[in-house]
Amino acid sequence: MKTACKANLPAMIFLFALLVLWQAGAMGLDAAYILPSPTQILAKLWELREILFTVHLPATMLVTAIGLAISLVLGLALAVVMDGSDLIRKMVYPIVVVSQTIPTTAIAPLFVLWFGYGIWSKVLVTVLITFFPITITVYDGLRSAKTEMAELLETYGASKRDIFLKIKVPCALPYFFSAVKMAVPMSIIGAAIGEWLGAKSGLGYFSRRMMTQLDGAGVFAPIVLLSAAAILAVAVVNLLERKFVRWRGES
Amino acid sequence: MAMLEFQNVSYQYPSEDFDIIDRLSFSVEPGSFHCIIGVSGCGKSTIFRMTNGLLKPKGGTILVGGEPIDGRKSYCGYMPQKDLLFPWRTVGENVALPLEIRGGRSRAERRDRAEAALADVGLAGCADKMPHELSGGMRQRAAFARTMLTGSDLLLLDEPFSALDFLTRISMQEWLLQQWQKHRKTILFITHDVEEALFLSQSVLVVERTPIHELSDVPVPAAFPRDRSCLKERSLVELKEHLIDLLRKQVAP
Numbered sequence: 001m002k003t004a005c006k007a008n009l010p011a012m013i014f015l016f017a018l019l020v021l022w023q024a025g026a027m028g029l030d031a032a033y034i035l036p037s038p039t040q041i042l043a044k045l046w047e048l049r050e051i052l053f054t055v056h057l058p059a060t061m062l063v064t065a066i067g068l069a070i071s072l073v074l075g076l077a078l079a080v081v082m083d084g085s086d087l088i089r090k091m092v093y094p095i096v097v098v099s100q101t102i103p104t105t106a107i108a109p110l111f112v113l114w115f116g117y118g119i120w121s122k123v124l125v126t127v128l129i130t131f132f133p134i135t136i137t138v139y140d141g142l143r144s145a146k147t148e149m150a151e152l153l154e155t156y157g158a159s160k161r162d163i164f165l166k167i168k169v170p171c172a173l174p175y176f177f178s179a180v181k182m183a184v185p186m187s188i189i190g191a192a193i194g195e196w197l198g199a200k201s202g203l204g205y206f207s208r209r210m211m212t213q214l215d216g217a218g219v220f221a222p223i224v225l226l227s228a229a230a231i232l233a234v235a236v237v238n239l240l241e242r243k244f245v246r247w248r249g250e251s
Numbered sequence: 252m253a254m255l256e257f258q259n260v261s262y263q264y265p266s267e268d269f270d271i272i273d274r275l276s277f278s279v280e281p282g283s284f285h286c287i288i289g290v291s292g293c294g295k296s297t298i299f300r301m302t303n304g305l306l307k308p309k310g311g312t313i314l315v316g317g318e319p320i321d322g323r324k325s326y327c328g329y330m331p332q333k334d335l336l337f338p339w340r341t342v343g344e345n346v347a348l349p350l351e352i353r354g355g356r357s358r359a360e361r362r363d364r365a366e367a368a369l370a371d372v373g374l375a376g377c378a379d380k381m382p383h384e385l386s387g388g389m390r391q392r393a394a395f396a397r398t399m400l401t402g403s404d405l406l407l408l409d410e411p412f413s414a415l416d417f418l419t420r421i422s423m424q425e426w427l428l429q430q431w432q433k434h435r436k437t438i439l440f441i442t443h444d445v446e447e448a449l450f451l452s453q454s455v456l457v458v459e460r461t462p463i464h465e466l467s468d469v470p471v472p473a474a475f476p477r478d479r480s481c482l483k484e485r486s487l488v489e490l491k492e493h494l495i496d497l498l499r500k501q502v503a504p
Contacts, residue, residue: 152335155303156352156401157324166348170339247338247381 036217041224044217052206057225059201063119063191067126068183074127075134075179082135083142083168100132105193112198122194122202129190130183137182141175142168177241184237185230192226252317253278254405254437255302260311262297270309272297273462279439281404284431286440286448287466288494289458290501295441298463299407302439303329315405325353328401332410334394336382342393343369343378349401368396372430388419395430408440412447421479424450432476445494449487450479459497469494 019038026037036044045052078096082089108125115121145168153163195204203222210218256278263270271294279285289295300306302313304320312319315326328349336345347365350356356364366378372392374385382390391411398406412420424447431438442448448455449471456466471490473481481487 146335148331148333149335149337151305152329152331153348153352154305155325155327155329156349158352162352166351167337170337173339245339247383 033214033216036220040217041220044215045221045224048218048221052203052222052225055201056203056206056222057229059199059205060188060191060195060203060226061229063122063126063194063202064184064187066119067123067190068130068187070123070127071131071134071183071187072180075131076138076176078131078135079138079142079172082139096132096135099128102128104128104190105197108194108197111194117198117200121197122191122199125194125197126187126190129193130187133182133186134179137175137179138172141172144175145171174241174245177237177245180237181234181241184233188226188230188233252281253314254281254283254316255279255439256314256317257298258312258314260301260313261309262294262301262306263309269462271462272301272308273464274311275463275465276311277456277466277468279437281437282435284428284438284440284451284453285456286442286452287456287458288442288445288448288498289461289463290498291443293458293461293501294463295458296409299329299409299439299441302405302407303327325349325401326403327405327407328398328403330394330398330406330408330411332413334382334390336390336393336397338382340382341378342374342380342382342385345382346378346393346397346400348397364400365396368400369393371399372396373426386419387415388423391415391423392426395427399434404436406436406438408438410441410443413442413444420447425478427451428475428477443498445491445498446482448494449473449491450477450482455494457494457497460501 023037023039026032026035026040029035032040078092082092104125108121111121111124115124149167150158150163153166158166191202192204192207195202196208199205203226207219207222210221257275259274259276260272261270261274262272275298287295287298297306301308302315302320304323314320315323320326336342337348340348343362343365346368347361350361350364362378366375369375369377372395374389374392374396377385377389377393382393385393394411398408412423415423427438428451440448440451442451452471453475454468454470457469459465459467469490472486473484482491
């Protein structure tokens with residue numbers, strides 16, 4: 001832990017310097033509706049703490065969690081079938097790639113039309129953004145399993161299932177954690193985008209409402225909260241990874 | 252009865268227009284130790300990969316212990332060039348893999364067997380280490396222990412020491428001979444190192460040309476137990492030169 005702090009020290013100092021610069025610039029400009037200062041944002045966060053933490057943060061986290069869960073199930077299932085069958089890979093892979101060229105923010109209003117202002121239009125945006133990296137990364141992980149290892153097990157009389165469980169799954173595990181680390185911040189962004197476009201609650205929705213009121217600090221406060229949530233979630237995934245993957249980086 | 256017998260076995264790789272193994276017949280007695288030598292790419296590994304069932308012969312029959320291998324499982328222990336210890340498993344869990352695949356034993360039983368096998372190859376107390384904590388020679392010995400736990404009497408070792416440094420390699424060769432004399436398994440050992448082949452085998456099986464139609468059986472005039480001083484004897488030095496000549500003829504200059 002101490003070494004981690006030491007390693008991040010240059011970044012911390014630099015960040016602090018940037019914040020000081022921001023603060024000075026914002027105070028010089030003196031137009032909080034365009035550029036609020038960091039202290040104003042923090043004050044706003046404190047002022048709005050009750051509604052942010054009890055209503056809007058839980059709403060966004062719920063969308064994120066459901067979206068991420070669906071993406072994980074969908075992504076893992078797709079990766080496994082694509083690895084298992086050449087035909088399915090040829091059918092699905094191009095579609096998965098093409099689905100990423102859809103400009104999500106542009107199509108999201110349609111989701112609101114289809115699913116209304118409720119939770120599911122946001123979940124769909126989240127899924128559309130995150131299932132791609134999960135599918136492709138886990139698929140690559142399954143592919144990274146060495147054929148020599150599989151052949152060795154075959155000479156012991158192993159079945160396809162043995163090879164999947166004893167070689168493919170362990171090989172894909174580090175890739176899986178990389179995928180989750182990518183997907184967590186993306187799913188939070190996805191949820192916020194969805195809320196921007198139409199919602200009744202959530203940090204994205206709140207930020208947009210503050211925008212219409214020309215409250216600069218109020219726009220920033222939920223965004224700070226979103227970042228903090230993403231950083232925290234990635235840290236949790238890192239901890240889990242350290243517990244489950246004992247051998248990353250060793251060939 | 253022969254431990255391993257090839258009867259007119261042929262094999263053709265899909266990408267080639269000739270049979271790399273062409274109606275090959277040979278047999279190996281139980282309890283013997285033979286090295287197969289040949290130049291790179293001559294097809295010697297193909298012989299192993301057909302014996303362990305990874306490749307299907309185009310024609311002919313392969314018998315192990317007098318029975319055709321078709322449809323049989325775990326009748327031979329195969330040890331490839333790389334140790335292939337799974338980096339996510341402890342050494343003990345790696346060594347127990349053949350038992351795990353075969354099933355029918357409890358975890359504790361498997362662990363006991365693995366520990367005994369490790370102790371047997373001089374790695375007592377290494378069961379809970381991770382593979383990357385072992386040196387190259389230790390990893391090969393762990394891989395050998397894993398091969399032993401297949402329980403087969405026929406061991407196919409495919410250049411197992413070729414990636415080791417010279418000093419480790421010669422001590423591993425001496426160690427392998429001790430293991431062979433202790434367990435009395437039938438060992439087939441692929442190498443392209445003529446000295447290694449002479450030191451280890453009762454007789455050397457030489458691949459003189461590709462496609463492989465026959466293996467020339469060249470007996471090694473030295474008794475067991477051996478040490479490396481026998482390699483200095485005149486008859487072995489001459490034999491070594493003879494084998495090197497045979498192999499060099501096949502390598503285009």
